[in-house]
Amino acid sequence: MKPGGFIAMHLSNRYFELAPILTNLAHEIGFVAYQKDFLFEYPSGVARNARSSDWMVMGESKAQLSETAGQPGWVLMSRDENVPIWTDQFASILSAIRH
Numbered sequence: 128m129k130p131g132g133f134i135a136m137h138l139s140n141r142y143f144e145l146a147p148i149l150t151n152l153a154h155e156i157g158f159v160a161y162q163k164d165f166l167f168e169y170p171s172g173v174a175r176n177a178r179s180s181d182w183m184v185m186g187e188s189k190a191q192l193s194e195t196a197g198q199p200g201w202v203l204m205s206r207d208e209n210v211p212i213w214t215d216q217f218a219s220i221l222s223a224i225r226h
Contacts, residue, residue: 133184136182138183139179139180140226144224147207148210148223151207151211151212153188157187158186158201159186159192159204160183160185161183161192161201161203163200163201163202164180165180165181169205177201182220183204184196216222
C-alpha cells in the first residue's frame with residue numbers, strides 16, 4: 128500500500144463474520160477501521176433476492192479516511208479482545224462463524 132492509501136474490503140457473507148477479525152488485524156498494525164452496511168431497498172419490480180453489502184475500510188489514521196468514512200453510516204470499529212489475532216501461525220475459521 129502506498130503512503131496515504133487505504134484498504135477497502137467487501138465483507139458480505141452469510142456464514143462468516145469477518146469484521147471483528149479484520150478490525151483486530153487493523154489495530155494490531157496501528158491502523159483504524161470503519162465498517163458500513165449498505166442496506167438494499169427494494170424498488171418496485173426488483174427481484175427480492177438482492178442482498179445488502181457490508182464493507183470495511185482501513186488506513187493509517189481517521190484523518191486519512193475522513194473523505195470516505197466521514198460519510199453517514201460508517202462506524203469506527205473498536206478492537207474486540209474476545210477475538211484472537213489471526214497470524215501466519217494461527218487462524219481459526221471457527222472463530223469467524225456467524226452465531
